[in-house]
Amino acid sequence: GGGRGLVGWLVGTTTAMRSTYTLVRCIAHSGTGDVFLGEDDQTGRTVAIHVVDVENVDRKSLGSGSKRIAQYSQCRSPHVKAFVSSYVLPRTTKLCIVSEYLDHSMSDVLQASAQPMSEAAVSEAIRVVLAGLRYL
Template structure:
């Protein structure tokens, strides 16, 4: 999705995200809400949809707004892409790039990971952190559980 399209959609809070995205199944959750694998109806591409119940996350609303503001500024192949956010009733939908590689814990389920692959994962993670730090941003939640791999060949820092 182009930056111009995304900017237009971000400015239209009345736009129903279910007209743009199909929610398929839950892939995770946390204190802010649940994350679903979804599909962009316009392109057919997979997306990740974080759905937050604003009423139950009342105390975290400022943190969520700050997270969206930061995500919307990030432009790096080492950071998960942000596509837009939408209000739907008491829900806030945050749509991001879908990273099909899973977490480091997922990668280890079949067995140990080779040192050569670990080196690639660490290099890509450090490139993502370097990008954030060069822009005076700090990632406050780097952990193996939320670390994901994006694209066909390279992991991405989220």
């Protein structure tokens, strides 16, 4: 920590808020916080913003979470959702983790089709997942 406090310790050296983001709408809830569809005010790029209130997270989870953020920020693969930045909302204990927005999941693809996936489609899906896992 070095006197920076828990939030400063958690964020560490991640990218400072160089852009501002507009929260468009909540797209998911998790045990650690809410995920919002957001927009970069400078570029118009669509992003996902996971908002976590670090005051409501136990210290052990904060430690493992900070390690995951550090690892995630170093990922450079087309098979892994891209980390954009992280920042703390001013005058709060809310940590925002900004990442590339992926508008479809494998579940969405499966639910959209009345037909079972072809063997070739299943093979491609598995290939992409394995490529991501190999990278990690």
